[in-house]
Amino acid sequence: MALYNYDIVVLGSGPAGEGAAMNAAKAGRKVAVVENRRQVGGASTHYGTIPSKALRHSVRQIMQYNNNPLFRQIGEPRWFSFPDVLKSAERVIAKQVASRTSYYARNRVDLFFGNASFADANTIEVVCNNGVLERLSAKQIIIATGSRPYRPSDIDFDHPRVYDSDTILNLTHTPRRLIIYGAGVIGCEYASIFSGLGVLVDLIDTRDQLLSFLDDEISDALSYHLRNNNVLIRHSEEYERVETMEHGVVLHTKSGKKIKADALLWCNGRTGNTDGLRLENVGLKANNRGQITVDQEYRTEVANIYAAGDVIGWPALASAAYDQGRSAAGSIVDNDTFRFVDDVPTGIYTIPEISSIGKNELELTQAKIPYEVGKAFFKGMARAQISGEEVGMLKILFHRETLQVLGVHCFGYQASEIVHIGQAIMNQPGEANTLKYFVNTTFNYPTMAEAYRVAAFDGLNRLF
Numbered sequence: 001m002a003l004y005n006y007d008i009v010v011l012g013s014g015p016a017g018e019g020a021a022m023n024a025a026k027a028g029r030k031v032a033v034v035e036n037r038r039q040v041g042g043a044s045t046h047y048g049t050i051p052s053k054a055l056r057h058s059v060r061q062i063m064q065y066n067n068n069p070l071f072r073q074i075g076e077p078r079w080f081s082f083p084d085v086l087k088s089a090e091r092v093i094a095k096q097v098a099s100r101t102s103y104y105a106r107n108r109v110d111l112f113f114g115n116a117s118f119a120d121a122n123t124i125e126v127v128c129n130n131g132v133l134e135r136l137s138a139k140q141i142i143i144a145t146g147s148r149p150y151r152p153s154d155i156d157f158d159h160p161r162v163y164d165s166d167t168i169l170n171l172t173h174t175p176r177r178l179i180i181y182g183a184g185v186i187g188c189e190y191a192s193i194f195s196g197l198g199v200l201v202d203l204i205d206t207r208d209q210l211l212s213f214l215d216d217e218i219s220d221a222l223s224y225h226l227r228n229n230n231v232l233i234r235h236s237e238e239y240e241r242v243e244t245m246e247h248g249v250v251l252h253t254k255s256g257k258k259i260k261a262d263a264l265l266w267c268n269g270r271t272g273n274t275d276g277l278r279l280e281n282v283g284l285k286a287n288n289r290g291q292i293t294v295d296q297e298y299r300t301e302v303a304n305i306y307a308a309g310d311v312i313g314w315p316a317l318a319s320a321a322y323d324q325g326r327s328a329a330g331s332i333v334d335n336d337t338f339r340f341v342d343d344v345p346t347g348i349y350t351i352p353e354i355s356s357i358g359k360n361e362l363e364l365t366q367a368k369i370p371y372e373v374g375k376a377f378f379k380g381m382a383r384a385q386i387s388g389e390e391v392g393m394l395k396i397l398f399h400r401e402t403l404q405v406l407g408v409h410c411f412g413y414q415a416s417e418i419v420h421i422g423q424a425i426m427n428q429p430g431e432a433n434t435l436k437y438f439v440n441t442t443f444n445y446p447t448m449a450e451a452y453r454v455a456a457f458d459g460l461n462r463l464f
């Protein structure tokens with residue numbers, strides 16, 4: 001068995017692993033990454049962020065084609081199958097893998113493809129995909145092994161009609177009716193995708209409100225638009241059992257309901273990928289969700305072992321995972337790149353898209369902060385009218401005395417891009433974070449960004 005020596009070994013090549021490896025390599029460290037899939041990119045590229053966003057994009061194009069009167073001159077509305085739209089996702093995944101692979105080569109980071117586990121706190125054993133066993137020694141190790149869908153033992157995930165967010169990408173037909181169990185971000189995004197393809201979706205929410213961390217008005221808007229697109233949302237339901245049959249599935253709920261569909265997509269919870277790491281060899285223990293505890297420098301209880309990304313829990317987003325990984329390496333190499341990630345925007349790619357940053361109305365009310373609201377409805381904005389994207393709203397929450405921007409909440413076309421303008425202002429120090437920016441700055445016209453100007457005037461008009 002060969003032994004290779006490194007400064008830093010990173011386990012996992014998702015966003016957290018990539019962020020860590022690139023930062024460490026740029027700081028002159030000798031770095032290796034171990035990845036147990038055949039290609040780099042992690043769940044983010046192969047099962048999560050990228051395929052779901054590519055699917056959504058194709059579905060939106062289909063919806064636009066079917067709903068835009070202009071296209072009726074070309075032909076009647078057309079429906080596409082799930083495998084059809086999946087093809088475009090596959091093209092994007094391949095491009096992502098190619099560019100990400102080149103980053104490792106360009107930065108002289110060695111890649112080992114195989115399953116990594118701890119022999120001791122400085123030694124990683126890799127069972128390579130070709131069966132060879134390698135040993136890597138490192139001064140520091142960063143665990144960035146991500147997460148996978150949680151699978152309760154009483155549900156038969158081997159049944160051909162039962163899917164989770166990984167296996168749904170193997171679906172070879174379009175079901176007529178689909179049950180999505182779990183109405184978190186992933187469940188709501190897939191509800192949008194499938195309903196956009198004309199599938200009748202039953203969305204089972206274990207809570208009494210969709211995505212309750214959102215501003216109430218935005219959560220209500222999402223419920224309205226999902227329902228409007230034939231999603232039946234059932235709140236406060238929990239499964240009793242899932243009955244599988246040759247031609248369908250029946251979900252039995254604890255409340256006594258029976259819901260029948262052609263297939264079930266399970267979207268309820270994720271678990272950290274720690275079970276194969278032999279953490280016991282270094283004295284670490286994952287919690288009951290498979291997650292590892294770290295301090296504010298991304299260090300575990302073992303001084304030379306760090307962790308980042310989904311494997312440490314919140315916020316379980318690719319966006320944050322990259323920054324956490326970069327920061328974990330930053331805290332090792334001490335090159336002024338460390339930042340504890342505690343404030344991330346929400347980007348939810350439902351139809352309509354949702355994004356927010358900062359406090360929501362309920363939080364500000366509970367904290368007794370005297371805030372005011374400024375709104376811009378997309379239906380009144382030129383760019384939205386031109387694009388045929390009139391569903392949506394931008395809402396700015398600001399302090400009524402200091403005019404400090406406290407929260408930005410948006411749904412509709414380009415919401416996840418639009419929110420970053422507000423984020424930039426909110427991150428300005430002291431009095432530079434002010435609503436006045438939006439009325440004292442000339443915005444391109446027509447743009448979606450112009451919504452900030454409209455919302456700011458609306459808010460200022462409420463002051464007295």
Ligand SMILES: Cc1cc2nc3c(=O)[nH]c(=O)nc-3n(C[C@H](O)[C@H](O)[C@H](O)COP(=O)(O)OP(=O)(O)OC[C@H]3O[C@@H](n4cnc5c(N)ncnc54)[C@H](O)[C@@H]3O)c2cc1C
Nearest residue numbers: 012014015016036042043044048116146309310317318319
């Ligand atoms: C359907 C879906 C949609 C999503 N959409 C978004 C979105 O729009 N925006 C967003 O920001 N986030 C989104 N996410 C979340 C995002 O995918 C994750 O937060 C992100 O992938 C976490 O990155 P990571 O690097 O921690 O882990 P991962 O991306 O999971 O990568 C970890 C890698 O480590 C490998 N690994 C595991 N164990 C070992 C081992 N023992 N040895 C070697 N390798 C190992 C894994 O196979 C994997 O390839 C979505 C997730 C899902 C499921």
